[in-house]
Structure formats: C-alpha cells, structure tokens
Amino acid sequence: MHGSGEQDPFNLLQILIGIQQSSHYIPEEAIQHLAESLGLSRTFILGVIEFYSFLHRSHRGDYEVLFSDNITDQMQGSRLLAERLASRLSVKIGQTRDDQRVSIDYTSCTGMSDQGPAALVNGRTVIGLTPERIDQIAALVEQAVPLAEWPADLFLVHDRVERRDLVLSADYTPGAALRRHQTEGTAVILDQLSQAGLRGCGGAGFNTAQKWQICADTTAAEHYVVCNADEGEPGTFKDRYLLQAEADRLCEGMTLCAAVIGARQGFIYLRGEYRYLLEPLQRTLQQRREQGLLGPNILGQEGFDFDIHIHLGAGAYICGEESALIESLEGRRGIPRIRPPFPVTRGYRDMPTVVNNVETFINAAMITQHGAEWFCSVGTAKSPGTKLLSISGDCDQPGIYEFPFGTSINDILAACGAHHTQAVQIGGAAGRLIAPNEFDRVLAFEDHATGGSFMVFNQGRELLNAIDNFTRFFRHESCGFCTPCRVGTSMLTKQMKKVMVGHATIRDLDELSTLGNLMQQTSQCGLGHTAANPILDGLEKFPGIFQARLRSTSFEPAFDLDASLEEARNLTGRNDPGAHVKGGGV
Numbered sequence: 317m318h319g320s321g322e323q324d325p326f327n328l329l330q331i332l333i334g335i336q337q338s339s340h341y342i343p344e345e346a347i348q349h350l351a352e353s354l355g356l357s358r359t360f361i362l363g364v365i366e367f368y369s370f371l372h373r374s375h376r377g378d379y380e381v382l383f384s385d386n387i388t389d390q391m392q393g394s395r396l397l398a399e400r401l402a403s404r405l406s407v408k409i410g411q412t413r414d415d416q417r418v419s420i421d422y423t424s425c426t427g428m429s430d431q432g433p434a435a436l437v438n439g440r441t442v443i444g445l446t447p448e449r450i451d452q453i454a455a456l457v458e459q460a461v462p463l464a465e466w467p468a469d470l471f472l473v474h475d476r477v478e479r480r481d482l483v484l485s486a487d488y489t490p491g492a493a494l495r496r497h498q499t500e501g502t503a504v505i506l507d508q509l510s511q512a513g514l515r516g517c518g519g520a521g522f523n524t525a526q527k528w529q530i531c532a533d534t535t536a537a538e539h540y541v542v543c544n545a546d547e548g549e550p551g552t553f554k555d556r557y558l559l560q561a562e563a564d565r566l567c568e569g570m571t572l573c574a575a576v577i578g579a580r581q582g583f584i585y586l587r588g589e590y591r592y593l594l595e596p597l598q599r600t601l602q603q604r605r606e607q608g609l610l611g612p613n614i615l616g617q618e619g620f621d622f623d624i625h626i627h628l629g630a631g632a633y634i635c636g637e638e639s640a641l642i643e644s645l646e647g648r649r650g651i652p653r654i655r656p657p658f659p660v661t662r663g664y665r666d667m668p669t670v671v672n673n674v675e676t677f678i679n680a681a682m683i684t685q686h687g688a689e690w691f692c693s694v695g696t697a698k699s700p701g702t703k704l705l706s707i708s709g710d711c712d713q714p715g716i717y718e719f720p721f722g723t724s725i726n727d728i729l730a731a732c733g734a735h736h737t738q739a740v741q742i743g744g745a746a747g748r749l750i751a752p753n754e755f756d757r758v759l760a761f762e763d764h765a766t767g768g769s770f771m772v773f774n775q776g777r778e779l780l781n782a783i784d785n786f787t788r789f790f791r792h793e794s795c796g797f798c799t800p801c802r803v804g805t806s807m808l809t810k811q812m813k814k815v816m817v818g819h820a821t822i823r824d825l826d827e828l829s830t831l832g833n834l835m836q837q838t839s840q841c842g843l844g845h846t847a848a849n850p851i852l853d854g855l856e857k858f859p860g861i862f863q864a865r866l867r868s869t870s871f872e873p874a875f876d877l878d879a880s881l882e883e884a885r886n887l888t889g890r891n892d893p894g895a896h897v898k899g900g901g902v
C-alpha cells in the first residue's frame with residue numbers, strides 16, 4: 317500500500333479497498349469523512365466507487381460470493397455450481413439474501429482457469445469447486461463461520477509449471493543484475509537488453525531497452541517504475557505463479573530499471589483477484605530490504621535509494637491498459653488517457669514512468685545476469701528468448717508452460733495433451749481465434765504475438781458460446797469513456813444474443829461485421845479496438861457456426877417481433893394463435 321497516508325488523495329482507492337474489506341461496503345459516513353480529509357468532492361469519490369466492481373455502496377451480504385465467469389470456468393461447470401449454491405442458500409444469483417448473510421454473483425475471469433471452476437469469497441480465491449465443495453461452503457455460510465476459520469484447503473492454489481525452458485530453469489542470484497549495473501554502468505545494461513531484443517511481454521511488444529532509454533533521457537524531478545501485475549485477460553494466470561514463486565526476480569528487474577532510469581519509487585499494481593499474494597509479496601520486499609537490495613543505499617551505494625510499494629486493483633480489467641493503470645495508481649477511475657504523451661515521458665504524477673509487466677522485468681534481470689547471448693540462444697531471429705503461456709481448456713495438462721519463441725501451435729497442443737482441437741483462442745478475449753488450418757503458425761512477434769493466454773476448445777464445444785462470452789466480457793469491462801466502445805460493445809452483445817437464441821438473419825451478421833470494423837477504427841484504446849475480434853474471427857474462420865443458428869439466410873429486416881415474442885411465450889406458457897405476426901418480420 318502506498319501514498320503518504322490518509323491525507324493523500326492518490327491513496328483514495330487503497331483506503332476504499334480497506335473499508336470495503338472491513339465493512340463489506342462503503343458506508344455514507346466514510347464517504348463524507350474521506351471527502352473532508354482528502355479534500356475531494358463527494359461526487360468524485362462516488363465516481364471511483366462506482367467504477368470498480370469490487371467496491372459497493374450497499375451491503376452485499378456478510379459473505380459475497382463471486383463466481384469466475386470465464387468461458388473455461390463455464391466449461392468446467394461453474395454455472396451449475398453457482399445455481400447449486402444459490403439453491404442451497406435460498407438466494408437468487410445477482411441478489412443479496414434478505415437477512416444480509418450472503419450474496420452470489422458472477423465476476424470476470426479470476427485468473428484460475430487451470431484449476432477452476434473458481435470463485436472469490438469476500439475477495440479470497442476458492443478453487444477446484446465441486447458439488448461437494450459447494451455444499452461445504454453453503455454449510456460454512458449458514459453456520460456463520462468466519463472466513464479465517466474455513467478449511468485451508470479451500471484456498472490452496474496449485475501452480476503447475478508443466479514446462480520450463482531457458483528462463484525458468486536458469487540460475488538466479490539475488491543482486492547479480494544490480495552488481496553488474498554497479499560495475500559496468502547503465503550503457504552496458506541497455507546495450508545488453510537491446511542485443512537480447514527484449515520486448516514487452518504483455519502483448520504489445522515495445523522494445524524494452526528503448527523504453528528505459530527514453531525514460532532515462534527525459535529530464536524531471538522524479539522517475540517511476542511500475543510493474544503491471546493486473547493480468548486480467550481471460551484465461552491468463554502465469555503472473556500468479558511468477559508473483560508467488562519468482563517475486564525476488566521481479567524485484568531485481570524493477571530495481572535494475574530504477575538504477576537505469578534514476579527512480580526512487582516503484583509500484584507493483586496487483587490485481588484485486590490476487591489479493592492472497594499481497595502478504596507473500598510484502599515478505600519478499602522486506603527480505604530484500606534486509607539484504608540491502610531495496611531501500612536506502614542499495615548494495616552500499618550512496619544515493620542509490622529505491623523502494624517498491626504494492627497497489628491493489630479492485631476489479632477493473634481496463635486498468636491493465638498502462639495509462640488507465642496510472643490513473644488508478646493515482647486513486648482515480650481507470651480511464652485510459654489520451655496519448656501522446658505516453659507514460660514513458662509523462663506518467664505517474666506526470667513524471668517519466670516505465671510500465672512493464674511481470675515477465676518483462678524478470679527477463680531483464682535474467683538477461684543482465686546471464687548476458688544477451690544466453691537469451692538469444694533460443695527463439696527466432698526477430699523474437700529471441702521464450703514466452704510463458706497459461707494453457708487452459710480442453711487439454712490433459714492445463715498449467716504454465718515456457719516455450720521458446722518460434723514454437724508452433726501444433727507443438728504446443730501436443731505438449732499440453734490437447735486432442736481433436738477445434739480452435740484455440742490466443743491472447744485472451746482480445747486476442748485471436750485460431751482455426752486448425754493455422755496450427756502450423758508459430759508463437760512469435762512476427763507471427764502470433766500473445767500476452768500469454770492460450771485457451772483450447774475441442775470439437776465437442778459450441779464455439780459460439782465462447783464468442784458470446786468474450787463479447788459480454790467486453791461490454792462489462794468497457795470503461796464507457798468513448799461512444800464507439802460504450803455503445804458498440806452493447807450493440808455487439810445484443811446482436812450476439814439474437815444469434816444465440818436463433819432470431820438472427822444474415823443481415824444481423826452483416827451488421828455485426830460492420831459494427832466490429834467501425835469499433836476497431838474509432839475506439840479510444842485497445843479494449844475498443846479488440847472487443848470485436850472474437851466475432852470477426854468467428855465470422856471469418858468459422859462461418860458455419862453462425863449460419864447454423866440463423867433464422868433466415870436472406871436479408872430480412874433486423875427486428876423480428878414474432879421471434880422476440882417467442883421467448884415471452886415460452887416463459888409464460890401462453891401461445892395464443894391469434895397473437896402471431898404473419899410472415900415473421902415487420
């Protein structure tokens with residue numbers, strides 16, 4: 317947690333998270349008090365509370381259960397389990413029970429796709445849900461057992477690293493990269509990173525040495541280092557492992573960056589869903605302070621002062637976008653900034669800021685310790701090194717895999733035990749849907765770049781369910797700032813619903829395509845640019861799955877009253893023959 321305490325408006329989000337945690341909601345008196353003590357308007361604070369899905373102004377129950385609603389959780393039966401819990405506890409999904417004991421709802425992917433179905437109970441991760449576990453949870457809730465006294469195995473997260481390659485199997489010595497910087501200087505470090513061809517591992521792939529150089533060259537009173545540990549892309553969970561098992565390497569990479577750019581303060585922006593990692597991370601930071609690798613005079617070097625603070629997110633996918641993340645770090649709503657200027661010259665507190673993800677900082681530390689040649693010993697000429705993948709879905713061994721760049725999708729599928737694969741979604745909901753005729757393509761910046769999510773769908777799956785799930789995900793996560801994305805994600809969701817229930821015509825597919833292309837061209841940030849990817853890829857590569865659901869393949873009017881009424885007829889059980897519209901469309 318950071319900021320100069322209760323008086324710092326930048327600390328607003330962290331204070332609100334603390335109140336939510338202790339009171340289960342943000343009471344009106346707390347809002348008034350914060351407005352006065354932080355010098356903020358009440359409206360501003362309300363805007364922040366409403367923006368983050370884990371903050372509420374009303375009590376949602378002593379136990380708030382949020383089921384992860386990623387498509388892989390659904391494939392593992394999450395919907396039925398949520399209904400089972402709702403039935404056991406006599407509460408409707410989306411509501412709070414009258415006695416305020418419990419509420420049940422859905423949330424976006426919680427980063428446990430390899431061991432779902434998963435849920436959050438008052439922010440704590442529960443994995444591997446089964447009917448038996450659901451009944452156990454229902455009993456614990458009814459008996460009002462405090463969360464701290466729940467059986468520990470409910471919260472045990474198993475990080476399965478199924479394949480290690482160059483980086484994860486290499487020796488790591490705490491302080492080695494920093495000592496190299498101390499003896500050989502900034503120019504050598506940047507040269508090594510440049511020769512290694514290190515690029516941002518979050519998906520965008522910006523040259524790391526160049527980013528650090530630009531930041532170092534920008535004159536300012538302060539410089540900042542920020543680690544984006546807000547991995548919210550559906551289906552990704554590799555950072556969860558890195559933050560748990562390789563946190564020291566991450567801190568080494570961040571401190572190295574601080575030495576290069578001249579920063580005294582750094583932040584790890586930790587997604588709210590990974591709150592359980594907060595304490596282990598704080599222990600690592602403390603250990604490094606005791607070892608002289610963090611804090612004042614690092615490695616005994618006068619004036620080399622740097623420390624890292626942890627900032628928690630609160631359930632907003634858009635905060636993974638670097639400028640939105642900085643807004644959130646400053647205690648505001650995570651609305652992407654208009655760029656340029658980019659954070660590297662004007663970021664946190666308007667100062668030059670390097671934002672990189674967990675894997676990038678770790679790679680930077682490891683390259684500095686082992687040398688650029690070592691890193692370039694695997695991978696392709698344009699994409700040296702390796703990539704971590706989070707593999708989930710229809711395969712025998714879901715988990716974390718490290719592959720050299722240049723590995724084909726076919727080889728990845730074979731390694732994780734996937735059979736009869738119909739499609740792969742690479743890069744999460746915002747990524748690309750890959751058909752079997754592309755499985756010989758490779759993982760690389762020059763071919764398929766990815767942040768690391770790799771979801772497998774076998775031939776038994778209704779692929780349209782995945783496309784629909786991703787589309788609804790974007791509607792939920794759009795920050796609402798710009799019209800093409802705010803309205804577009806809503807319209808895509810509505811149109812997809814028509815397809816799903818069999819009311820759509822070929823004209824609706826045409827509209828989906830036009831709308832998707834428009835959003836790609838006119839939205840403000842990456843979320844809007846990519847929100848239609850699943851639909852556009854589906855229409856292009858799997859047209860049959862859409863065609864099979866069409867009510868008509870001719871260009872009929874988009875609104876079909878009779879078809880729309882059909883849902884109401886089914887719900888009420890009434891079907892008056894005189895209340896049908898002749899000929900269907902109106």
Ligand code: SF4
Nearest residue numbers: 795797798801841844
């Ligand atoms: Fe917000 Fe979407 Fe616009 Fe990005 S594209 S700024 S997420 S509304």
